[in-house]
Amino acid sequence: MTLSILARAEAHGLRLTGQRRIVAQVLEDSDDHPDVETIHLRACAHDPAISVATVYRTVNLFEEAGILERREFGDGRARWEDAERDHHDHLIDMQTGEVIEFVDPEIEALQERIADRLGYDLKGHRLELFGVKRK
């Protein structure tokens, strides 16, 4: 079972303000990897008064609590997603910025093996493949 973002925030003892509930809901409803600007835009649909600063503070807070994960796809801004989503990796189209999610069973094993070889712990690991779509 997986608790909702809000439930996990509460479990972490975080204060549940109206703004945090909204940001949590927005990310709960997102299947993509929204940046702060996008999250803010979606949050404004619930409460037009919410500020970008609060969105920044909330996602950072949730990240520290292990509720969200920050992604960097090379376009200079952070993307966010629920840390409890099923593990998957990303393929980024360096020309269009498009993000493809995929799962490959071998990658799981490979990542562990490499981390092991190098003495690293890949909890919360990610794989990023950068490429361009074939014509």
Added chain:
Amino acid sequence: MTLSILARAEAHGLRLTGQRRIVAQVLEDSDDHPDVETIHLRACAHDPAISVATVYRTVNLFEEAGILERREFGDGRARWEDAERDHHDHLIDMQTGEVIEFVDPEIEALQERIADRLGYDLKGHRLELFGVKRK
């Protein structure tokens, strides 16, 4: 055989100014993944008058020419390295920012297979594993 950065710049018809020669030399001599600030610092050892703006313009120019490759390790600034270095991947310590280079033959095959499956061309591909060192 692999031409020097400077030789490749010349081959691309780029104008070889004093500043570009220096930036090329600095990167030729670098075994790490310097950011612009670091490149500028090293360049100043050759010519204290070189400006950061020129370093930015030069690395971007060299990237467009396929001479250098830009890396993003999640710390908000770009790192640069010779595009002709032997292919390798990176493991980034998310706590210290340390960058480990490594090569794994299976990754080569895996990357190709995944790219193939997804219809992508991974020329100039990269793998980034994010983790923290085991205690």
Added chain:
DNA sequence: ATACTTGCAAAGGCTTTGCACCCTA
């Protein structure tokens, strides 16, 4: 009631760019 949160606007860090001057080919 108190400690924490928010909005606003200013500031920070990295990168790009306009402009006048300078230099390579």
Added chain:
DNA sequence: TAGGGTGCAAAGCCTTTGCAAGTAT
């Protein structure tokens, strides 16, 4: 010489932060 390059400082973007006012517990 002519077209491109450089330095400087200003501006752009994304993100963080100081402060006064507001709010969850």
